[in-house]
Amino acid sequence: MITELRHTLSRSDHRLAHALRRARRFVATFTLPAISGRLARPALWLFLAVRGVVFYLYRVLVCEPLFKAACTSCGRGVRTDVFIHWVQGRGNLIVGDDVLVDGKCSITFAARYASDPTLSIGDHTGIGHGCRFSIGKRIAIGRHCRIAGDVWMFDSSGHPLDAEARRAGAAAADADVRPITVGDNVWIGGRSIIHPGVTIGDHAVISAGAVVMNDVPAYAVVAGNPARAVMRTSRPVGESELLRA
Numbered sequence: 001m002i003t004e005l006r007h008t009l010s011r012s013d014h015r016l017a018h019a020l021r022r023a024r025r026f027v028a029t030f031t032l033p034a035i036s037g038r039l040a041r042p043a044l045w046l047f048l049a050v051r052g053v054v055f056y057l058y059r060v061l062v063c064e065p066l067f068k069a070a071c072t073s074c075g076r077g078v079r080t081d082v083f084i085h086w087v088q089g090r091g092n093l094i095v096g097d098d099v100l101v102d103g104k105c106s107i108t109f110a111a112r113y114a115s116d117p118t119l120s121i122g123d124h125t126g127i128g129h130g131c132r133f134s135i136g137k138r139i140a141i142g143r144h145c146r147i148a149g150d151v152w153m154f155d156s157s158g159h160p161l162d163a164e165a166r167r168a169g170a171a172a173a174d175a176d177v178r179p180i181t182v183g184d185n186v187w188i189g190g191r192s193i194i195h196p197g198v199t200i201g202d203h204a205v206i207s208a209g210a211v212v213m214n215d216v217p218a219y220a221v222v223a224g225n226p227a228r229a230v231m232r233t234s235r236p237v238g239e240s241e242l243l244r245a
Contacts, residue, residue, distance in 0.1 A: 055082045058082050059079075059080060062084070063081070063082060063083060063084055063085075064078070064079065064080050066084055066085075067080050067084075067085050067087075067101065070085075070087045071093045071095050072092040072093050072094055073092075073095065074095050075095055075096045075097035075098070076097045076098070077097055077098040078097075078098070078099050078100075078101075079099070080100075080101050080102070081102045081103050081104070083103055083104035083129075084104070085101060085104060085106070085107065086104070086105070086107065086108075088106075088107070088108045088109065089108055089109030089111055090111050091109030091111065091117035091118060091119065091135055092116055092118040092119070093107065093118075093119050094118065094119070094120040094121070095120075095121045096120075096121060096122045096123035096124070096125070096143065097124070098123060099121050099123070099124070099125050099126070099127075101121075101127045102126065102127060102128050102129050102149075103130055103131075104130065105127060105129070105130065105132070105133070106131075106132045106133070107119060107132075107135070108132075108133070108134045108135065109135050110134065110135065110136045110156065110158070112136075112171050113137055113156060113171065113172070113174070113177045114136060114137045114177075117135040117136055117137055117138065118135065118137075118138045118139075118140075119133055119135050119139050119141075120138075120140045120141065122141055122143035122144070122145065122184065123143045124143055124144045125141055125143060125144065125145040125146075125147070126145070127151075128147055128148045128150070128151070128190070129149045129150075130149045130150040131147060131149065131150065131151045131152070131153075132152045132153070132154075133153050133154075134152075134153070134154035134155070135154075135155060136155050136156035136158075136172075136177040137155055137156075137177050137178070137179050138155065138179040138180075139153055139155055139179065139180045140179070140180070140181050140182065141186075142182055142183045142184035142202070143184045143185070144184055144185045145182060145184070145185065145186045145187070145188070146187045146188070147188045148188060148189050148191075148192075148208065149190050149191075150190050151188050151190065151192050151193075151194070152192075152193045152194070153193075153194040154180075154194075154195070154196065155177060155178055155179050155180050155196045155197070156172050156176060156177040156178075157172055157176065157196065158172060159172055160172050160173055160176070161176070176196065177196065178196040178197030179196075180194055180196065180197070180198050180199075181198075181199045181200070182194075182200045183199075183200055183201050183202035183203070183204065183218065184202045184203070185202055186200050186201075186202070186203065186204050186205070187204075187205045187206065188200075188206040189208030189209065189210065190208045190209070191209050192206050192207070192208065192210045192211070192212065193210075193212065194206075194212050195212060195213045198212050198214065198216070199215045199216070200212070200215070200216045201215075201216055201217050201218030201219070201220065202218045202219075203218055203219045203233055203234070204216045204217065204218060204219060204221070204222070204233075205220075205221040205233060206222055206223075206227065207221065207223030207224075207227075207230070209223075209225070210222055210223050210225065210227040211224075211226050211227055212226075213226045213227070214226070214227075216229075217229070219233045219234065220233075221233060
């Protein structure tokens with residue numbers, strides 16, 4: 001009935017319908033005039049100060065203690081943002097010193113492939129918002145790494161390739177669950193995807209949006225889908241190494 005009434009009022013030429021439509025537009029588009037800086041800026045500063053204190057206390061007293069409680073081993077100076085990370089399943093979460101796990105990340109351990117699936121994060125590494133880690137056996141991230149937001153790493157696809165086995169709900173074959181190793185001082189751009197079995201060498205750079213399905217040599221810069229070496233960083237990379245990337 002209400003829907004029919006709204007439809008009638010939206011199409012009617014009656015004075016009352018016109019007045020109601022004008023009133024609705026007035027309410028929908030109403031805005032207060034700009035407040036002078038003398039009034040607005042102190043209000044903004046007060047809001048930012050209160051927000052900063054609230055977020056600081058929430059991070060220090062809630063978010064970081066809960067994340068550290070989920071860790072099997074936690075180093076000094078581990079920090080999070082003002083979000084509670086999603087940690088699911090049973091496994092080993094090993095975090096080094098001065099690690100930042102920013103924003104809200106998802107860490108899922110799949111115990112059906114190993115008794116102790118492990119995610120290790122080396123000292124001084126930073127992980128951006130929205131990163132996802134699916135661990136069947138092991139994902140190891142080195143020291144001084146920079147992992148941008150929305151990166152996805154998984155050492156197992158989670159399902160078998162065979163259609164009948166998949167239909168039966170079987171787990172992926174053990175040979176298809178292959179650990180991921182990220183070396184030291186690696187930079188992984190946003191929304192990159194790191195597939196099972198990949199090893200990324202020290203000082204390598206993964207371009208944003210890259211889909212990495214093969215090993216990346218040290219000092220190589222890779223991009224694309226599937227990722228290919230496009231250049232090198234400070235140390236020359238041999239041609240044979242580039243062809244394997």
